[in-house]
Amino acid sequence: VLGAGTTFRLRLPLTLAIIDGMVVRVGSARYVVPTPCIEHAFRAAASDLHRLLGRGECVRARGATLPVHRLKTLFGQRDGVDDVLGGILVVVEVDGERACLLVDEIVGQQQVVIKSLGVPRERAQGLAGGAIMTDGRVALILDVATLLACAREPLEACAP
């Protein structure tokens, strides 16, 4: 019939958003880093690491000098590798900004369903949500953009 038709609108709940993530471990915690943010990961050599007068560290990776952020420090975690040379550096890129995140190890790549953490976003800075892992526990999904913004500021500025 000319001029007549049917419109189908399919609305997917937000909880069905699936992302491809890299699961990393820091101490006893697991985090999911969205794969599109990751450039590569590597283990740093002592000669590539430069300490900036107690204001942080930089590492040379593939010709670029990148700031190093310890995920455990950003998240105030007590356990986890502290020595940059003893962990894995994950190079993340978002909006043209690049940085290295120090993690203990990379667990693997997996698709996860993003779920709301149930707390106001202001209370969960640097996090995009949570994912329920195969063992039933919750792993936190990083929001790399706000995480790097937090890393630039002194820690108090981002504290709730």
Place this chain on the structure above:
Amino acid sequence: VSSAQQPRVGAAAMTPFAPGKYLAFRLASEEYGIAILRVREIIGMVDVTPLPRTPDHVCGVINLRGRIVPVVDLRVRFGMTATARTAETCIVVVDVGRGEDATARVGCIVDAVSEVLAIGAEQFEPTPRCVASGDVVTGLATCKDRVLILLDVDRVVGELDPAALDQGR
């Protein structure tokens, strides 16, 4: 006894608490009560994933049948020392938010859940003067020989209600 109860009835009329059923639970040596209608369920302790950059009393999040729910340690929330979890430690999952779409859920870690008590109007005690209005404590109730400290769920964990912040409350 009846003469002693006379002033109580008047005080009860002023408290925001309606007679009804309250869930009694224990924290340290005191017993507390919250309106049973706000309680969604009571579960045993499960693995809690810590949530970074949150106040100390926010323990983290748990997986409640596929839904992620934040959990608050009420001991820490009320300034008591945290203790080791026991077999009696449990999580009381409550609904928060005052709106019609009060769907935010928060788990509260308590030392032990005792029972559900029906509290009549005559059992409410006058709110002590040391309790400011707007406090988490909204009143007291006596049940047999026990004193129940009644709590306002929204004020205890309302800061974790996503809608609360949107409204700038």
